[in-house]
Amino acid sequence: DGGITQSPKYLFRKEGQNVTLSCEQNLNHDAMYWYRQDPGQGLRLIYYSQIVNDFQKGDIAEGYSVSREKKESFPLTVTSAQKNPTAFYLCASSIPQLAGGYGEQFFGPGTRLTVL
Amino acid sequence: AQSVTQLGSHVSVSEGALVLLRCNYSSSVPPYLFWYVQYPNQGLQLLLKYTSAATLVKGINGFEAEFKKSETSFHLTKPSAHMSDAAEYFCAVSEIGNEKLTFGTGTRLTIIP
Numbered sequence: 352d353g354g355i356t357q358s359p360k361y362l363f364r365k366e367g368q369n370v371t372l373s374c375e376q377n378l379n380h381d382a383m384y385w386y387r388q389d390p391g392q393g394l395r396l397i398y399y400s401q402i403v404n405d406f407q408k409g410d411i412a413e414g415y416s417v418s419r420e421k422k423e424s425f426p427l428t429v430t431s432a433q434k435n436p437t438a439f440y441l442c443a444s445s446i447p448q449l450a451g452g453y454g455e456q457f458f459g460p461g462t463r464l465t466v467l
Numbered sequence: 468a469q470s471v472t473q474l475g476s477h478v479s480v481s482e483g484a485l486v487l488l489r490c491n492y493s494s495s496v497p498p499y500l501f502w503y504v505q506y507p508n509q510g511l512q513l514l515l516k517y518t519s520a521a522t523l524v525k526g527i528n529g530f531e532a533e534f535k536k537s538e539t540s541f542h543l544t545k546p547s548a549h550m551s552d553a554a555e556y557f558c559a560v561s562e563i564g565n566e567k568l569t570f571g572t573g574t575r576l577t578i579i580p
Contacts, residue, residue, distance in 0.1 A: 355510075382566060391476070393557065393572040394511075401566060409567075441510055447566060453499045453518045454561030456568055458510035 353378045355459035357442050362464045364429070364436070372427045372462045374442035381447050383425040384456060387411060388439040397440075400425055401447060429464065437466045469494045469560045473571035481579045486530075486545040488574050490558030493539065500541040501559045501568070502532055511557060517541060528552070553578045 355376045364370045376383065382401045386394040396409030400419040414433025419425055429436045442459040446452030474489040492498055499518050503511040515526025522534040528551075532543045541558060558571040 357510075384567075391572065394570045396567065399567065439508075443511075445566070448563065453516060454566060454568055455499075455501055455513055455516050456511075457513070458503075460510045461508070463508065 355442060355444055355457060357440075357459035357462050359462060360460065362462055364464065364466050366466055367431045369428055369430050370464065372429070372440055372442075372464070374425045374427065374459060376423055376425075376442075376444045376457075376459075378444055378457060379422070380444035380457070381422070381450065382445045383419070384443040384445070385409075385415070385417065385425070385427045386441045386443065388441060388461075394441065397427065436464055439463050469498065469562050469565065469569045471558050471560050471569055471571040473556075473558050473574050475574055476572065477575045477577065479577040479579055480548045482550055483547050486543070486548045486552065486576065488543040488556050488558075488576065490532075490541045490543065490571060491539050492541060492558070492560045494560060494562055496562050496564070499561045499563075500532075500534060501561075502526065502530070502541075502543050503557045503559065504528075505555045505557065505573075507554075514543070514556075548578050550578050550580065552576060 358373045384399040385397040398417040400406035416428045440462045443456040445456045470493045472491045501516045502514040505511045515524045517534045525531045559568045
Protein backbone atom coordinates (compact mmCIF):
# COMPACT_ATOMS: atom_id res chain seq x y z
CA ASP A 352 0.00 0.00 0.00
CA GLY A 353 1.20 3.49 -0.81
CA GLY A 354 1.35 6.00 1.94
CA ILE A 355 3.31 8.16 4.33
CA THR A 356 4.99 6.82 7.43
CA GLN A 357 6.22 8.87 10.36
CA SER A 358 8.33 7.60 13.19
CA PRO A 359 8.34 7.45 16.08
CA LYS A 360 4.69 7.85 17.09
CA TYR A 361 5.68 9.34 20.47
CA LEU A 362 8.95 11.07 21.27
CA PHE A 363 10.28 12.50 24.49
CA ARG A 364 13.13 14.96 24.62
CA LYS A 365 15.02 16.69 27.35
CA GLU A 366 15.46 20.42 27.11
CA GLY A 367 18.56 21.39 25.14
CA GLN A 368 18.58 18.29 22.96
CA ASN A 369 18.09 18.13 19.22
CA VAL A 370 15.73 15.47 17.91
CA THR A 371 14.95 14.26 14.39
CA LEU A 372 11.51 13.18 13.21
CA SER A 373 11.32 10.79 10.29
CA CYS A 374 8.96 11.06 7.32
CA GLU A 375 8.97 8.62 4.41
CA GLN A 376 6.55 8.35 1.48
CA ASN A 377 6.18 5.80 -1.30
CA LEU A 378 3.57 7.75 -3.26
CA ASN A 379 6.19 9.10 -5.69
CA HIS A 380 5.12 12.65 -4.81
CA ASP A 381 7.52 15.46 -5.56
CA ALA A 382 6.33 17.84 -2.83
CA MET A 383 6.58 17.25 0.91
CA TYR A 384 5.60 19.37 3.91
CA TRP A 385 6.00 19.58 7.68
CA TYR A 386 3.31 21.05 9.91
CA ARG A 387 3.04 21.71 13.59
CA GLN A 388 -0.35 21.31 15.28
CA ASP A 389 -1.24 22.88 18.62
CA PRO A 390 -4.70 22.77 20.22
CA GLY A 391 -6.97 25.47 18.86
CA GLN A 392 -4.45 26.72 16.31
CA GLY A 393 -4.96 24.44 13.36
CA LEU A 394 -1.93 23.49 11.28
CA ARG A 395 1.06 25.76 10.83
CA LEU A 396 3.58 25.17 8.06
CA ILE A 397 7.19 24.69 9.18
CA TYR A 398 9.04 23.78 5.98
CA TYR A 399 8.19 22.48 2.54
CA SER A 400 10.07 20.99 -0.39
CA GLN A 401 8.90 20.81 -3.97
CA ILE A 402 11.88 18.93 -5.31
CA VAL A 403 14.89 16.97 -4.12
CA ASN A 404 17.73 19.09 -2.69
CA ASP A 405 15.53 22.15 -2.39
CA PHE A 406 13.27 23.39 0.42
CA GLN A 407 11.67 26.60 1.66
CA LYS A 408 10.77 28.01 5.04
CA GLY A 409 7.16 28.07 6.03
CA ASP A 410 5.47 30.32 8.55
CA ILE A 411 7.23 29.05 11.68
CA ALA A 412 10.66 27.74 10.59
CA GLU A 413 12.70 29.20 13.46
CA GLY A 414 14.25 26.46 15.56
CA TYR A 415 13.70 23.75 12.93
CA SER A 416 15.80 22.35 10.09
CA VAL A 417 15.14 19.90 7.25
CA SER A 418 16.90 18.06 4.46
CA ARG A 419 15.65 16.54 1.21
CA GLU A 420 18.35 14.25 -0.10
CA LYS A 421 15.93 11.67 -1.48
CA LYS A 422 12.51 12.06 -3.07
CA GLU A 423 10.88 9.72 -0.58
CA SER A 424 12.37 11.17 2.61
CA PHE A 425 11.98 14.54 4.36
CA PRO A 426 13.30 14.43 7.96
CA LEU A 427 12.67 17.29 10.38
CA THR A 428 15.11 18.24 13.13
CA VAL A 429 13.79 20.12 16.12
CA THR A 430 16.74 22.00 17.54
CA SER A 431 17.39 23.33 21.00
CA ALA A 432 16.67 26.79 19.61
CA GLN A 433 12.97 25.95 19.36
CA LYS A 434 11.53 27.52 22.49
CA ASN A 435 8.33 25.53 22.80
CA PRO A 436 8.69 22.31 20.84
CA THR A 437 6.00 20.24 22.56
CA ALA A 438 3.39 19.64 19.83
CA PHE A 439 1.97 17.18 17.33
CA TYR A 440 3.99 17.12 14.09
CA LEU A 441 2.48 16.11 10.78
CA CYS A 442 4.21 15.31 7.52
CA ALA A 443 2.41 15.47 4.17
CA SER A 444 3.07 15.05 0.47
CA SER A 445 1.36 16.15 -2.72
CA ILE A 446 1.44 16.08 -6.49
CA PRO A 447 2.52 19.50 -7.79
CA GLN A 448 -0.04 21.45 -9.83
CA LEU A 449 2.26 21.36 -12.85
CA ALA A 450 2.08 17.58 -12.69
CA GLY A 451 -1.71 17.54 -12.52
CA GLY A 452 -2.36 17.97 -8.81
CA TYR A 453 -4.82 20.40 -7.23
CA GLY A 454 -2.94 21.00 -4.03
CA GLU A 455 -4.51 18.25 -1.96
CA GLN A 456 -2.03 16.88 0.53
CA PHE A 457 -1.81 13.37 1.93
CA PHE A 458 -0.81 13.11 5.57
CA GLY A 459 1.15 10.72 7.71
CA PRO A 460 -0.06 9.54 11.15
CA GLY A 461 1.94 12.17 13.04
CA THR A 462 4.57 12.26 15.77
CA ARG A 463 3.78 13.64 19.21
CA LEU A 464 6.84 15.32 20.70
CA THR A 465 7.00 16.09 24.40
CA VAL A 466 9.81 18.06 25.99
CA LEU A 467 10.47 17.04 29.57
CA ALA B 468 -3.65 36.10 -0.07
CA GLN B 469 -5.78 33.09 0.61
CA SER B 470 -7.46 32.48 3.96
CA VAL B 471 -10.06 30.23 5.53
CA THR B 472 -12.54 30.87 8.33
CA GLN B 473 -14.36 28.07 10.06
CA LEU B 474 -17.32 29.31 12.08
CA GLY B 475 -17.70 27.43 15.33
CA SER B 476 -14.76 25.72 16.96
CA HIS B 477 -17.15 23.20 18.53
CA VAL B 478 -20.37 21.79 17.09
CA SER B 479 -22.64 19.25 18.78
CA VAL B 480 -25.42 17.35 17.02
CA SER B 481 -27.63 14.45 18.00
CA GLU B 482 -27.12 11.08 16.38
CA GLY B 483 -29.27 10.98 13.24
CA ALA B 484 -29.45 14.77 12.91
CA LEU B 485 -28.08 16.94 10.12
CA VAL B 486 -24.41 17.87 10.32
CA LEU B 487 -23.47 21.33 9.05
CA LEU B 488 -19.91 22.62 9.38
CA ARG B 489 -19.25 26.07 8.00
CA CYS B 490 -16.28 27.25 5.96
CA ASN B 491 -15.73 30.59 4.27
CA TYR B 492 -12.68 31.38 2.19
CA SER B 493 -10.89 34.33 0.73
CA SER B 494 -8.94 34.01 -2.49
CA SER B 495 -7.81 36.40 -5.20
CA VAL B 496 -8.06 33.71 -7.88
CA PRO B 497 -10.35 30.69 -8.35
CA PRO B 498 -9.62 28.38 -5.45
CA TYR B 499 -9.31 24.70 -4.87
CA LEU B 500 -11.10 23.74 -1.64
CA PHE B 501 -10.78 20.73 0.62
CA TRP B 502 -12.28 19.21 3.74
CA TYR B 503 -10.19 16.96 5.96
CA VAL B 504 -11.12 14.89 9.00
CA GLN B 505 -8.81 14.12 11.91
CA TYR B 506 -9.46 11.50 14.59
CA PRO B 507 -7.59 11.82 17.92
CA ASN B 508 -3.83 11.32 17.65
CA GLN B 509 -4.03 10.60 13.94
CA GLY B 510 -3.14 12.37 10.72
CA LEU B 511 -5.58 14.19 8.46
CA GLN B 512 -7.68 12.26 5.96
CA LEU B 513 -9.10 13.90 2.84
CA LEU B 514 -12.93 13.87 2.88
CA LEU B 515 -13.59 15.68 -0.38
CA LYS B 516 -12.28 18.34 -2.74
CA TYR B 517 -13.57 21.04 -5.07
CA THR B 518 -11.50 21.55 -8.20
CA SER B 519 -13.82 23.76 -10.33
CA ALA B 520 -15.84 20.94 -11.91
CA ALA B 521 -19.19 20.27 -10.15
CA THR B 522 -20.14 22.74 -7.41
CA LEU B 523 -21.70 19.98 -5.29
CA VAL B 524 -18.98 17.60 -4.26
CA LYS B 525 -19.57 14.21 -2.68
CA GLY B 526 -16.98 12.67 -0.44
CA ILE B 527 -16.37 9.67 1.74
CA ASN B 528 -18.51 8.59 4.72
CA GLY B 529 -21.66 10.25 3.31
CA PHE B 530 -20.34 13.82 3.48
CA GLU B 531 -20.83 16.42 0.79
CA ALA B 532 -20.03 20.10 0.30
CA GLU B 533 -21.31 22.82 -1.98
CA PHE B 534 -19.11 25.52 -3.48
CA LYS B 535 -20.93 28.87 -3.53
CA LYS B 536 -18.86 31.53 -5.22
CA SER B 537 -21.26 34.37 -4.41
CA GLU B 538 -21.05 33.55 -0.71
CA THR B 539 -17.37 32.47 -0.78
CA SER B 540 -18.45 29.40 1.15
CA PHE B 541 -17.77 25.68 1.10
CA HIS B 542 -19.91 24.24 3.91
CA LEU B 543 -19.73 20.55 4.78
CA THR B 544 -22.93 18.59 5.36
CA LYS B 545 -24.12 15.10 6.18
CA PRO B 546 -27.83 14.27 6.34
CA SER B 547 -27.66 11.94 9.33
CA ALA B 548 -24.90 11.99 11.93
CA HIS B 549 -23.33 8.79 13.17
CA MET B 550 -21.34 8.30 16.35
CA SER B 551 -18.28 7.52 14.24
CA ASP B 552 -18.39 11.06 12.77
CA ALA B 553 -17.08 12.51 16.03
CA ALA B 554 -13.75 14.07 15.06
CA GLU B 555 -12.10 17.37 14.15
CA TYR B 556 -12.75 18.76 10.70
CA PHE B 557 -10.53 21.15 8.78
CA CYS B 558 -11.35 23.24 5.73
CA ALA B 559 -8.43 24.20 3.49
CA VAL B 560 -7.81 26.27 0.37
CA SER B 561 -5.15 26.39 -2.30
CA GLU B 562 -4.91 28.51 -5.41
CA ILE B 563 -3.74 28.01 -8.94
CA GLY B 564 -0.04 28.80 -8.86
CA ASN B 565 0.29 28.39 -5.08
CA GLU B 566 1.18 24.90 -3.92
CA LYS B 567 0.67 25.64 -0.25
CA LEU B 568 -2.55 24.81 1.58
CA THR B 569 -4.06 27.28 4.01
CA PHE B 570 -6.05 25.61 6.78
CA GLY B 571 -8.85 26.82 8.97
CA THR B 572 -8.51 26.43 12.71
CA GLY B 573 -10.78 23.40 12.76
CA THR B 574 -14.22 22.44 14.09
CA ARG B 575 -14.58 19.71 16.69
CA LEU B 576 -17.75 17.71 16.04
CA THR B 577 -19.40 15.93 18.96
CA ILE B 578 -22.24 13.47 18.42
CA ILE B 579 -24.83 13.20 21.19
CA PRO B 580 -26.31 9.70 21.58
